[in-house]
Amino acid sequence: MENIIETFCVTKQYRRQKAVNNVSISVEQGAIYGFIGRNGAGKTTLLKMLAGLSAPTDGDIAVFGMKGAEKKTVMNRIGALIENPGLYPKMTAEENLKVKCYALGIRDKNLPAELLKLVGLSDTGKKKAKKFSLGMKQRLAMAIALAGNPDILLLDEPTNGLDPQGIAEIRETILRLNREKNITFIISSHILDELSKIATHYGIIHKGELIEQLTREELSAKCSEHIELKTDGNQLACTVLDEMGIADYTAVDSETLHIFADAGLCGDISLRLAQKGIKVKEIAVKSEALEEYYLKLTGGNENA
Amino acid sequence: MRNLIKMNFYRLSRSMSAYILVILTIIEAVTAGVIYHDNRAGVEAMRHGAVYDDGMALFEFIDATLGDDFLLILIMIGVTLFIGSQYKSGFIKNFAGSCPNRAAIVGADIIVSCAFALIVMTAAVGATCIINLTLNREFAAVGELSDIVNVIVPKLLPFLGYTMLTVFVAEAFRSTTAPIITGFLVTLLSPTAAGLLNKFLYGIGVPEAFDISKFSVIQILSDTGMSLDPIKTSIFGAVYFAVFAVITIIMSQKRDIV
Numbered sequence: 001m002e003n004i005i006e007t008f009c010v011t012k013q014y015r016r017q018k019a020v021n022n023v024s025i026s027v028e029q030g031a032i033y034g035f036i037g038r039n040g041a042g043k044t045t046l047l048k049m050l051a052g053l054s055a056p057t058d059g060d061i062a063v064f065g066m067k068g069a070e071k072k073t074v075m076n077r078i079g080a081l082i083e084n085p086g087l088y089p090k091m092t093a094e095e096n097l098k099v100k101c102y103a104l105g106i107r108d109k110n111l112p113a114e115l116l117k118l119v120g121l122s123d124t125g126k127k128k129a130k131k132f133s134l135g136m137k138q139r140l141a142m143a144i145a146l147a148g149n150p151d152i153l154l155l156d157e158p159t160n161g162l163d164p165q166g167i168a169e170i171r172e173t174i175l176r177l178n179r180e181k182n183i184t185f186i187i188s189s190h191i192l193d194e195l196s197k198i199a200t201h202y203g204i205i206h207k208g209e210l211i212e213q214l215t216r217e218e219l220s221a222k223c224s225e226h227i228e229l230k231t232d233g234n235q236l237a238c239t240v241l242d243e244m245g246i247a248d249y250t251a252v253d254s255e256t257l258h259i260f261a262d263a264g265l266c267g268d269i270s271l272r273l274a275q276k277g278i279k280v281k282e283i284a285v286k287s288e289a290l291e292e293y294y295l296k297l298t299g300g301n302e303n304a
Numbered sequence: 305m306r307n308l309i310k311m312n313f314y315r316l317s318r319s320m321s322a323y324i325l326v327i328l329t330i331i332e333a334v335t336a337g338v339i340y341h342d343n344r345a346g347v348e349a350m351r352h353g354a355v356y357d358d359g360m361a362l363f364e365f366i367d368a369t370l371g372d373d374f375l376l377i378l379i380m381i382g383v384t385l386f387i388g389s390q391y392k393s394g395f396i397k398n399f400a401g402s403c404p405n406r407a408a409i410v411g412a413d414i415i416v417s418c419a420f421a422l423i424v425m426t427a428a429v430g431a432t433c434i435i436n437l438t439l440n441r442e443f444a445a446v447g448e449l450s451d452i453v454n455v456i457v458p459k460l461l462p463f464l465g466y467t468m469l470t471v472f473v474a475e476a477f478r479s480t481t482a483p484i485i486t487g488f489l490v491t492l493l494s495p496t497a498a499g500l501l502n503k504f505l506y507g508i509g510v511p512e513a514f515d516i517s518k519f520s521v522i523q524i525l526s527d528t529g530m531s532l533d534p535i536k537t538s539i540f541g542a543v544y545f546a547v548f549a550v551i552t553i554i555m556s557q558k559r560d561i562v
Contacts (some may be wrong), residue, residue: 052401054560063379074404086394091318102311103399144398 003065004029004152005050006182012045015169019045021208022059027186027201029151032178034199035188036168036294042208043188044083047154050186055075056112063152076104079150081158084106085141093121093140096129097147098173104148115143119173135166153177155187159194167194174198206298227259228252230282231273240272255281261262308412316386316416325382329424331433332368332378337435340365361447362436369432370425371526373491376466379424380487383417383470388480391561400561410556413465414471414549421467429456458532461541465521468548475552492523546561 005027012020020042027033035043048054049061052075060067064074087096097112116122119139124132129140138158145153155174159167175198177183189195195202202219204211214222231237234251241259243250246269248260259269263285273280324326340360369375390396396409403409431455470487477483498517506512521544524537 048560048562051397053397054562072404075404078401080401082394082397084394086397088315088318088389088393088395090320095318099311099315099395100398103307104316104402105307105310141398150403290328 002029003027004063005186006062007046008060008062010046010049010056010061010264012042012049012054015103018208020049020056023205023208023210024059025203025210025213027152027184029184030178030182032174032185032187032199033201033203034195035186035203035205036190036192036195036290037188037205038190038298040219041205043205044156045208046205047080047082047156047186048190049092051078051082051154053074053080053082053182076148077151078154079145079148079152080154080156081138081141081145082156085137087137087140087144090128092128093124093132093143096140097144100144100147100226106148106263111147113219116140118146118276119143120169133166135162135169138162138166138170146177150183152184152186155185157189158187159189159191167191171198192291192294202290204294204297211297219290219293226286227261227263227269228282228284228286229257229259229269229280230255231257232279232281236278240276240278241269244269244272267284306407306412307551308408309415311399312386312412312416315390316420319386319389322382324429325378326424329375329378329427332374333428333431334371334435335369336369336372337365337432337439340436341439342461350394350427353406360436360440361451362433363447363451363455365432365440366452367528368426368428369461370455370463371528373526375424375428376491376522376525379421379463379467380463380470380491381484382420382424383467383489384474385480386417387413387471387474388483391478392480396561406557407553410471410475413475414468414509415553417471418464418467421463425463427451429503454534455528458534459525460536461525461538461545463541465541465544465548466525468545468552469521472548472552472555475556491522494520495526498523523530 003026005025007025008025010020011018023042023046024032033045037043045054049056050063052072061071063071063078066074071093078256088099091099093116094112097115101108101111113122116124119142121136121139121143124136129137132140142153142155142158145155158170158174162170171194174185174187178185187195187199200216201214202216203213229237234257236255237257238249238251241247241257244265246259246261246265250258251262252258259265266283266285270280270283323526400406400409469490470483473483473486473490477486487536495517498520501516502514505516519540521541524532524540
């Protein structure tokens with residue numbers, strides 16, 4: 001697959017603070033690339049640079065293989081929804097779309113109606129954007145980003161503040177556009193569970209630095225299955241595990257252990273613990289979620 | 305840039321505040337005409353050097369309208385709201401990245417802001433003509449067309465220079481409230497500031513014949529049009545416009561859109 005966006009050691013510095021530090025990513029065509037990171041990790045700053053809204057302090061960005069002045073000729077193939085939906089509140093959905101169409105020189109008068117239909121807003125009529133719900137605003141902003149038929153869509157926290165219904169609608173829209181129009185998405189989010197449902201690639205960013213870049217398959221391999229064991233005390237359980245020759249385990253809390261071993265050992269472990277008089281509260285085979293992997297990688301258990 | 309200009313004209317056509325400001329301009333001109341009609345003796349008593357014995361000439365009404373700070377403030381508010389709203393709403397983020405040149409965005413803002421200023425100016429002149437030719441026809445002399453041209457032409461480019469100054473302030477702040485307050489202060493306090501600066505300059509030995517207010521576009525616009533040299537003021541307005549346009553474009557290219 002061809003890389004349609006690449007960054008080369010990109011840095012963005014505000015006075016002494018490096019918001020993005022030496023980040024190199026590559027995004028394949030047709031991918032749904034999820035940017036994971038806590039608030040203030042540098043996700044939005046990086047997206048702004050990719051969208052051409054701000055310039056890197058150092059490093060370079062290639063879009064469709066083009067850099068520098070050449071890149072400007074292909075920037076109209078990128079649609080962006082950065083931070084809050086940028087809408088004129090006193091205009092209707094159609095008028096907002098018309099403004100973008102004028103800016104891009106799009107003469108197709110049916111396009112605003114088509115885009116509104118695509119995002120499920122065709123029945124908003126003369127309702128002003130300021131009266132829209134947050135979900136409707138997000139979908140309208142996505143329709144605006146889609147004007148001009150972009151090949152790449154940059155979405156910054158597109159599900160922020162939405163109710164479950166709104167989140168599901170945005171998710172479905174992204175998947176449909178990716179499937180039907182082969183649009184490449186770069187999505188930043190700190191709602192990891194939501195991102196894990198759609199992303200094909202991940203970039204984990206922490207304190208402005210890219211910690212890891214991996215595909216969904218690579219993540220699945222890394223988030224391997226493990227046995228979760230809950231007993232009335234880790235200390236005795238650990239002794240038993242050591243006696244069994246199982247060394248790869250971690251303590252989650254005083255009663256819970258994660259054992260990275262063959263799931264088939266569950267029975268043996270239970271039996272040995274019972275023989276030693278250790279009460280097994282729970283034993284189950286579980287696989288690590290994206291959130292756990294992220295927390296392990298960034299070394300913190302605060303919310304992503 | 306043509307697309308961006310079209311976009312801006314579309315935005316302007318959908319802007320309620322632009323219509324309100326034009327209506328306020330017309331109301332101001334009509335009110336001035338009505339005041340003259342109702343209190344002619346009082347207004348005449350305040351006039352110096354009347355051109356026509358039997359009342360004010362139409363060009364004098366136009367001159368008074370164009371020299372009113374209220375007109376400048378309306379233009380300043382309109383331009384600031386127009387430019388500031390694209391940053392305040394965040395809509396600029398939807399298309400700025402796609403534009404090959406950031407200067408084109410500012411260029412389109414300048415062109416449409418100037419068009420708005422000319423619309424306000426035309427509305428003011430038009431309303432002044434209509435109200436005085438109807439309500440004050442019996443005692444207002446129409447005068448020569450050349451007189452009317454002579455009061456409008458010297459102010460045309462200074463007006464656009466002032467508009468450019470407000471574009472600069474709006475682009476610098478990228479919001480609506482702060483540039484409107486700044487614009488108010490610059491417009492209303494300009495004569496006071498010039499007076500204080502003159503006092504300071506005379507204090508450090510600058511000859512008293514020198515008057516810094518002659519270099520203020522706001523002062524020129526407040527002066528009587530007949531007293532102005534159209535070539536000098538046009539050159540001054542053009543230079544003012546060009547300087548602020550260049551500064552604004554350079555500033556916009558250096559700054560990120562946040």
